Amino acid sequence: MYPSAPPDAYNKFSAGAPPPAPPPAPYLQQPMSAPRPGGGLTRWSTGLFHCMDDPGNCLITCLCPCITFGQIADIVDKGTCPCLAGGSLYALICASTAMGCLYSCFYRSKLRAQYDIEEGECPDFLVHCCCEYFALCQEYRELKNRGFDLGIGWSANIDRQNRGVAGAPVMGAPAMPLGMLR
Numbered sequence: 001m002y003p004s005a006p007p008d009a010y011n012k013f014s015a016g017a018p019p020p021a022p023p024p025a026p027y028l029q030q031p032m033s034a035p036r037p038g039g040g041l042t043r044w045s046t047g048l049f050h051c052m053d054d055p056g057n058c059l060i061t062c063l064c065p066c067i068t069f070g071q072i073a074d075i076v077d078k079g080t081c082p083c084l085a086g087g088s089l090y091a092l093i094c095a096s097t098a099m100g101c102l103y104s105c106f107y108r109s110k111l112r113a114q115y116d117i118e119e120g121e122c123p124d125f126l127v128h129c130c131c132e133y134f135a136l137c138q139e140y141r142e143l144k145n146r147g148f149d150l151g152i153g154w155s156a157n158i159d160r161q162n163r164g165v166a167g168a169p170v171m172g173a174p175a176m177p178l179g180m181l182r
Helices: 055-063 065-076 083-097 100-115 124-130 132-145 153-163
Strands: none
Touching: 055 065, 055 132, 065 083, 065 100, 065 132, 065 153, 083 100, 100 124, 100 132, 124 132
C-alpha cells in the first residue's frame, strides 16, 4: 500500500563516516596569544563593552573620565602618580589636544604588562582611540576584580593588604583575618 523506502533512506551515513562538523564562525574563535616562558597570558576579567557590570563607574567615566583615569593611574603606577595628578594631567591633555587617548593607552599597556593580560584582537592604542570610555571602564573593572578599591588609592590598598583585610566589610560585618583558623 505504501511505497517502500530504499534501505539507506533513514541512515544517510551507513556507507561511511559522517562528514566533519563545520568550523566555528570566526567571531566565536578565541584569539591566540603567544605563550610566555613562565606561563600563558591571562584574559581580561570582563569584556570591553561590559560597562553595565559597574554602572556607577560607567556614569562617572561618561561624565568625567579624568577621575577614572586618575584612579587607574594611581594603582598602575603603584602610588608614584597620585590620583589627582594623573587625572589632572589627563584632563589637561584632553582639553589642549583632544588626544588623551594616547596618554591613557600607555597605562593600558602598562596594566597588561603588570598582570600578564593578553592584548586581544585590537592593539591598545586602537582600543583607546576608538573606545576611550569603554577601555577606561574595562581597566577599572579589571583592577577592581583583582582586589583593589580604586576609591582609596594605592597606599590605602597596601595598608589594607598588610593588615590582612581581603576586602571591604560586608554590611558592617567584622573583617576576618586571612589564613587558617581553628
